[in-house]
């Protein structure tokens with residue numbers, strides 16, 4: 294079946310599942326060849342952006358989450374618009390172009406908070422793109438604000454929403470989800486909300502998290518559901534499907550799943566990445582995950598099917614709260630170095646994976662040696 298995949302032919306469920314039983318170097322070789330074929334073989338991209346978690350109050354209570362708090366806990370928070378603006382100013386200072394803004398599902402917040410926030414950001418930071426609110430948050434809004442999904446998305450778009458992150462995908466098989474997070478959004482709703490967002494031209498990204506103890510058959514099913522949705526969006530929504538695919542490994546420190554879920558090793562991560570590149574034949578862009586796997590494994594991932602290093606983030610709170618790869622942000626210099634040392638030309642992209650800037654590699658790497666602080670500003674200066 295590797296020959297079939299190498300010829301660019303679509304694999305069925307049994308063939309994809311069988312990939313997990315093959316030697317990883319062979320699977321990786323095909324995945325890498327497909328990556329070189331589907332995207333510029335010389336280039337590795339990344340985005341300068343910032344994560345903003347506007348509230349950590351959440352009533353979903355996923356067993357794998359170390360980020361959320363109840364509203365009575367002393368360290369619970371909800372950011373006001375000025376606090377969020379201050380974070381965006383820091384992003385603007387390093388040449389960033391988008392925020393990825395997500396929070397817990399905070400029952401205290403009304404629709405006005407969300408629409409007011411979007412309007413505030415657009416008015417005060419007009420060059421910043423807003424990709425915000427995962428399907429879980431959108432489901433909460435749909436249930437509580439008296440609007441149909443259609444009307445709700447129109448309202449958020451009118452207020453300034455540019456895209457919907459695909460967080461909460463994990464494994465889109467409900468028995469895996471029910472064990473890991475009984476109150477978590479079900480797969481049917483996740484796809485219903487993503488489909489509606491894609492139909493309205495919003496940016497979306499497909500996600501996957503491994504390490505819950507899911508079977509290879511369940512991982513295969515997850516990939517096939519994403520592939521099917523991508524086919525639908527490409528056909529029905531003029532190509533406005535998922536912009537890319539991001540996959541990482543479950544982190545369980547400080548969570549109720551600690552010691553109960555197996556997580557995933559670097560080998561499993563790289564294997565899953567390679568299988569995804571082969572299975573997702575209608576996805577151009579596949580990200581390497583440095584927040585969960587660290588820079589070194591993320592760099593290796595560039596030869597297992599990934600063509601992109603994700604983003605700088607500047608601030609990552611959710612994966613890092615549960616352990617992560619010891620990283621919650623990256624500088625432009627660090628991502629440039631990963632790409633260059635692996636033999637690629639680094640390029641800065643927007644969230645649609647369009648290249649917007651070629652960083653000055655010599656300046657990026659040289660500046661760090663004389664002044665580490667300057668390295669953060671390379672995106673703006675270059």
Ligand code: SF4
Pocket residue numbers: 351352353354355358359360361396397398429
């Ligand atoms: S993962 Fe998201 S929805 Fe689940 S508990 Fe954490 S903040 Fe809430």
